[in-house]
Amino acid sequence: MSPPAGATAADPEKLDVYVGAMEGSDQALNDALAGLPDVLRSWNAGPATFGGRIDVDKVLAVDGAVDELSYLDLWVGRVADAFRDADRICSSDGCPAVLLASDFQIDAAGPPSLAQAVAEGEYGHLFVVERDGSDGRTRVVRLTVDTLPEGMTELEWQLVVEEMGLTGADGPLHTVVHGWGSTSDGATGAGLATADLYDQQGVEGATVLVVDWDAGDGAGGLGTPWDFDDAEESAQATGDALAPLFTAIARSNPDADVNVTAHSLGNHVASRALSQMEDPSSRFSVSYLMVQPAIPAGAATDDTEHYGALVGRRVRDLTITVNTGDDALFWYEARPFTPEALGDEAADGPGLTALLEWRAAAGLDTQVVDHNSDAGGGHLGLSPDGGQGLVRSLTQEQIDQLGGSSPQAEVRRWIYSTYSGPDSQIADVIVDHPAVEAYFARQQEAGVAPTVADVERIIRTEVFPPATGPTPTPGPTPSPPTGTTSTTTTMPPPVPAPSPGPAPTPVPTPTG
Amino acid sequence: MGWRDGCAPRPPVAESAEPVDFDFSGADLVGQRLQALLDHVTSGLSARAAAQVHLTDWSGGHRREYDDHRRTQEGILSGADVGAEIARLRAAWDEAAAAQVRANRDAADLVTTGGNAPR
Numbered sequence: 317m318s319p320p321a322g323a324t325a326a327d328p329e330k331l332d333v334y335v336g337a338m339e340g341s342d343q344a345l346n347d348a349l350a351g352l353p354d355v356l357r358s359w360n361a362g363p364a365t366f367g368g369r370i371d372v373d374k375v376l377a378v379d380g381a382v383d384e385l386s387y388l389d390l391w392v393g394r395v396a397d398a399f400r401d402a403d404r405i406c407s408s409d410g411c412p413a414v415l416l417a418s419d420f421q422i423d424a425a426g427p428p429s430l431a432q433a434v435a436e437g438e439y440g441h442l443f444v445v446e447r448d449g450s451d452g453r454t455r456v457v458r459l460t461v462d463t464l465p466e467g468m469t470e471l472e473w474q475l476v477v478e479e480m481g482l483t484g485a486d487g488p489l490h491t492v493v494h495g496w497g498s499t500s501d502g503a504t505g506a507g508l509a510t511a512d513l514y515d516q517q518g519v520e521g522a523t524v525l526v527v528d529w530d531a532g533d534g535a536g537g538l539g540t541p542w543d544f545d546d547a548e549e550s551a552q553a554t555g556d557a558l559a560p561l562f563t564a565i566a567r568s569n570p571d572a573d574v575n576v577t578a579h580s581l582g583n584h585v586a587s588r589a590l591s592q593m594e595d596p597s598s599r600f601s602v603s604y605l606m607v608q609p610a611i612p613a614g615a616a617t618d619d620t621e622h623y624g625a626l627v628g629r630r631v632r633d634l635t636i637t638v639n640t641g642d643d644a645l646f647w648y649e650a651r652p653f654t655p656e657a658l659g660d661e662a663a664d665g666p667g668l669t670a671l672l673e674w675r676a677a678a679g680l681d682t683q684v685v686d687h688n689s690d691a692g693g694g695h696l697g698l699s700p701d702g703g704q705g706l707v708r709s710l711t712q713e714q715i716d717q718l719g720g721s722s723p724q725a726e727v728r729r730w731i732y733s734t735y736s737g738p739d740s741q742i743a744d745v746i747v748d749h750p751a752v753e754a755y756f757a758r759q760q761e762a763g764v765a766p767t768v769a770d771v772e773r774i775i776r777t778e779v780f781p782p783a784t785g786p787t788p789t790p791g792p793t794p795s796p797p798t799g800t801t802s803t804t805t806t807m808p809p810p811v812p813a814p815s816p817g818p819a820p821t822p823v824p825t826p827t828g
Numbered sequence: 829m830g831w832r833d834g835c836a837p838r839p840p841v842a843e844s845a846e847p848v849d850f851d852f853s854g855a856d857l858v859g860q861r862l863q864a865l866l867d868h869v870t871s872g873l874s875a876r877a878a879a880q881v882h883l884t885d886w887s888g889g890h891r892r893e894y895d896d897h898r899r900t901q902e903g904i905l906s907g908a909d910v911g912a913e914i915a916r917l918r919a920a921w922d923e924a925a926a927a928q929v930r931a932n933r934d935a936a937d938l939v940t941t942g943g944n945a946p947r
Contacts (some may be wrong), residue, residue: 318887319887319888322889323888324886324887324888324889324890324891325885325886325887325888326883326885326886326887326888327885330883330885330886331882331883331886333882334879334882334883337875337878337879337882338875338879341868341871341872341875341876342872344868344871344872345865345868345872348861348864348865348867348868349865352861352865355857355858355861356858356861358854359851359854359855359857359858362851363850363851365848365849365850365924366849366850366920366921366924366927367916367919367920367923368850368916368917368919368920369916370858370862370913370916371913374908374910374913375862375865375908375910375913377904377908378865378869378904378905378908378910380904381901381902381904381905381908382869382872382905384897384901385872385876385898385901385902385905388894388897388898388901389876391894392883392894395886395890395894414885419889419890422888422890428893428894428897429897
């Protein structure tokens with residue numbers, strides 16, 4: 317029997333059975349399409365003497381229809397929820413299996429089309445487009461997870477990130493994760509500054525995803541350790557909840573170019589998500605920049621369930637900034653029974669040493685940048701601007717390495733190996749100096765490798781011009797790093813020397 | 829079913845012959861991926877048809893929206909005709925395989941006759 321006009325009827329339990337019946341085949345069909353357009357484009361680019369070209373547009377049309385049908389099948393579950401949520405009066409015997417509701421009440425399910433649902437903001441509570449890229453600049457999307465997303469299946473994550481263009485299909489995906497107490501504006505600003513570096517280096521199709529989690533923003537200053545504890549728990553829970561997001565990206569585009577930058581407590585978020593995600597193809601990997609990580613120094617090797625990605629192939633390249641004079645991490649460790657933080661451990665401390673050994677054994681590239689920068693009270697920050705030359709340079713290095721190498725990284729390593737010393741900030745002053753930053757920016761824009769000779773000249777003429785007093789002169793000749801682990805080690809204070817040594821030779825990049 | 833069931837086997841390249849300009853390994857990868865896609869499209873359509881039994885109590889405007897959207901998108905899947913793409917790849921494979929067999933034979937003739945075989 318048909319319901320009256322404007323009304324609808326269904327047994328929500330049966331609708332749920334339908335959703336369960338379709339989930340497996342929908343996931344399998346989506347998996348069959350993962351990376352397929354790229355495979356076909358690569359095939360079509362080969363010789364065509366005997367024909368056999370494949371119509372990629374046809375497959376893209378299939379991909380779109382599969383996404384729509386997969387969402388439609390999940391939408392039936394939303395309809396079931398709307399039926400259950402609708403107010404109704406039933407007899408004392410309870411409600412019948414088949415429930416009646418008005419169309420208006422079931423409209424809470426949203427539209428049945430994925431494209432329409434995203435366009436109408438059904439996921440606006442999760443994703444906010446901060447810069448849409450229509451002007452040719454790198455796109456920036458903010459993922460708001462102050463309230464953890466619950467009830468989203470992996471397939472729903474996959475459909476939404478595909479529709480939002482967050483799978484790295486059109487260019488690199490760079491995820492930035494803020495630390496404690498950061499505001500949404502601050503996190504977004506860091507994302508925009510990161511996006512600007514992609515534009516500076518002429519990388520097309522990139523997207524920056526800002527993870528905006530509940531980090532106790534507005535909860536107080538560093539003197540409120542209980543709030544910090546809350547934020548730390550929030551970081552861990554957020555990381556656990558975001559594992560399906562990375563699973564979705566890996567399922568959709570296992571060969572995506574993904575960079576991650578996380579600051580301080582944000583490293584709980586990124587590390588735990590990367591460690592607990594699933595990667596059916598075992599091909600997904602990221603380049604990860606940990607800025608002053610506020611996670612236990614031994615987490616990667618002591619708690620592999622939650623931090624094991626840091627010592628596995630999923631984190632293909634890992635760069636960690638550490639500073640034993642980090643004021644913020646001093647407070648982190650001041651809490652009772654708190655282990656030492658990774659970000660202020662000495663470069664030869666046990667946690668870092670174990671992490672480096674495990675990564676070296678796996679043939680993975682690791683870089684520890686031991687600095688004494690004053691920026692952020694020695695704690696640096698997430699944003700690659702605002703006088704944070706080191707974070708800027710390391711971010712530019714990540715972007716460079718999408719192309720396979722980073723000449724700037726070699727120059728920066730030369731600066732640190734030549735000018736660093738215990739308690740010396742000379743290398744940090746050089747890297748943070750506007751003239752050096754401007755030089756690096758010019759070279760990046762021009763696509764020309766910066767050189768040690770140019771930087772030497774800038775140091776002599778602009779960073780430490782003769783009129784300012786004694787010119788610090790380079791210390792010992794830098795020796796090229798060897799093996800798979802490049803560690804910027806602490807050097808003796810600079811001593812007079814006739815000239816700096818040659819630029820270090822590039823670090824061999826291990827395969828696998 | 830394999831994507832090139834019934835196709836010519838991939839011929840070896842004779843020692844004295846040139847390989848034909850066809851990436852057999854690449855074609856095999858593409859064929860397998862397309863066949864997997866076709867198989868999953870077919871089984872997905874069947875699964876959705878079979879699952880309609882759970883929706884028999886559902887009626888009203890939202891049910892009509894479901895039916896309309898399903899019809900439109902399943903029409904795109906059927907219309908894309910992935911099978912035709914596979915058929916085109918199979919034809920290319922067979923032509924390339926035949927060309928390689930000819931190239932092997934010509935090279936063998938050249939070795940045997942020193943290039944003086946009657947034409």
